[in-house]
Structure formats: C-alpha cells, structure tokens
Amino acid sequence: MTISRFVGTPDWYTTFNPETLAATGTALRWGVVATGGIANTVTADLALLEDAVLQAVSSRGEKSAAAFAAKFGFATHYYDGGPDGTSGPGYLQLVADPDVDVVYVATPHAQHYDIVKAALEAGKHVLCEKSLTITAAETRSLIALASAKKLFLMEAVWARFVPGFQRALEIIESGEIGQVKWVRADLGFNAPLDDSARIWAPVDGGGALLDISVYPLLWAWGTLGKPDAVVATAELTASGVDAQNTLTLSYDHGAQAQLISYLSSHGPRVATVSGTEGYLETIGSVNNPQGLRISVGWDNERTEMFEHPGSGYTYQLREVTRCIQGGLLESATMPLADSLAIMELFDEARRQMGVHYWNDTRTDL
DSSP states (O other): OOOOOSSOOOTTOOTTOOOOSSOOSSOEEEEEEOOSHHHHHHHHHHTTOTTEEEEEEEESSHHHHHHHHHHHTOSEEEETTTTTTOSOOHHHHHHTOTTOOEEEEOSOGGGHHHHHHHHHHTTOEEEEESSSOSSHHHHHHHHHHHHHHTOOEEEEOGGGTSHHHHHHHHHHHHTTTOSEEEEEEEEEOBOOOOTTSTTTOGGGTOSHHHHHTHHHHHHHHHHHOSOSEEEEEEEEOTTSOEEEEEEEEEOTTSOEEEEEEESBSOOOOOEEEEESSEEEEEESOTTSOSEEEEEETTTEEEEEEOOOSTTSTHHHHHHHHHHHHTTOSSOSSSOHHHHHHHHHHHHHHHHHHTOOOGGGGOOOO
16 A cells, blocks of 8 residues: 655654754854744754854834843844934845844735845745735745845744654554544634734734644645645634635545634634555644554554653754755745745635635735
C-alpha cells in the first residue's frame, strides 16, 4: 500500500531529535516588524537560536519600540516618524536598515502585503505571519516580486514544522493506520466581541478563517492534499466577519474532511485522522500537539509524547535560517505554491460565506 504525505520534512529534522538551536551557518541579522503578542512569543524563541542576531525592531509608537528592543536586546529600534518626526513609518525605516538581513512581519493580516512588498523591494528576505495576505491576488503578487528579486519568502505556518505534526505524517506515511479516509479537526477560543480588536476588525482582515483556519486545514492538507471541492458555512458578526466557520472538503478519491474554526466558544482543539487500519488523534492543541494517540484496530493503542525548546517556534525559525544560509528562495516544507493554493481556497470559502475585505477591490497589484 502506497501512502502519500503532502507536507515535506525539513532537511534538518530527524525523528524524536529535531535539533533547532545550534548554528547551521553564518549568523543572520533579524528585523521584527510589530511588538504585539505573537511578535513577543516568536522573538523569545528567535533569541534561542545560536546564529540569530536581534538587529532591529519597529513599531508605530516610540515607547513600544523602545520597550521591545530593551526586553530582547535589539541593537536598534524604529517608530513612526522617527526622532525628527519626518522619517515615515517605522517599518520603512527598518527595511532600509543595511544591517538587517531578514524581516519577520507580525502585524495584522491586512498590513502584510504592503510591508512584505516594501521589505522585498528593499532587498530583505521575509518571514511573514499567516495569513500571508488577505487575498490570493496579493499572495500571487508577492511571490512574483520575491522571485524577481531572488529573495527568500515564507508564510509563518509554524505548525508544519513542530514535532507532533511531523511525527504524525511519518506514522501515516508508514501505512500503520492504512489509507486515510477522513479527517476532522477544530481550533478556536472564546474571544470577547470587539470590532476594534484585530481578530474582529474587518479593516484588519478579522475573523476565524484568516486567523486560525489554516491550522485545522493543515491536517487535511498534510494527509490528503489539496481538496477537489470545498463547502464553507459561517456565523457572521454584525460587522461581517466570521465568528466561526466550517469547511467541508471532498476529494475525488472519496476521502472527506470537516474543519471547524471558532472565536466565540470553547472546543477540544483536536485533530483526528482516520484510516482503513486505524486512526491517529492529537493530544494538545492541533497547531502544536504535545502528543499523539495511535490506535490500530480496536485494541492496539499507544501514545507518543513530545518536548520542544521555547514555545515551539524554533523549528520554523531554523528552517528560514537554513534556507537563507543555503541560498534557497523558499522552503520545501512551506512552499509558496501551498500558500497561494490555500489563499485561493480561502477566497472561495469567503465567497461562499459572504465575507468581504477592502483588499478584495484593490487595484494596485
């Protein structure tokens, strides 16, 4: 029986011994755009890498930029206007810094396109938080620009690199649970509804789909590949973003997947992959499983648990570092073709759900 996997294994990864902290080449000087929650968490893990230099950070305000730089030991910080009040947005100052090699973008989704474009045009490699953009058209434009500039670009879907997900794909590829027939996965949390908050604001690309649906989708994508059809339903807020959504995927060979994302309730945050010989289930949140429960037949069950340094982001950061050090323009584990295909799927899902953003009508691409 031939079993396929649809997300590659990083070259540096070995089962149960993923080494991510040791240097793999010349140190890279990092610039971080934004100082919010995800920027704090990822930067803390970035600081663990032996070949990472924390060079510069930018924020809209001087106080937040200075505090972030002091907290992590960045050499330089930038903020809107700069010391003389005329230097423009902080991120433009950062991407113009000749001492920055690679830029990590951690702003709200709707700002990604403009910031990544500016970084690429300034000759910087880029790691950008998911979703890479708001629309497939924006993603397509950035991919073309990165290719023309011969620069590395990757969407920060860290869940592709964590040990729990990579081990799950190894088990599935081995044929232990047989041919995969269906996948079910959910992820979310109960967030206070506030149209001014990033996750709810239409202007920021708010809603469950672009914020978290990539994680449940990853379990279907990694085990079954790109679906042949999608049916999307959602509960929308008064401002028109999805408080929760369900993506039902179908494949011409008969497999199916049901993926649920939510910002207004609590849930198990579990992924189940069901095969002809058994099934696999995650322990801990689907975007970074702390363990796997594998059951073959009815009675043969075992559990595998995992540990990782920091918060689990070192794996994707090592991948970016290794790729840039090796002169690669993209990651085989998080290829740009997947980012584009997923954005195309999300465009169609939003069309069915009735969710629209200002980016849908932009004419500057």
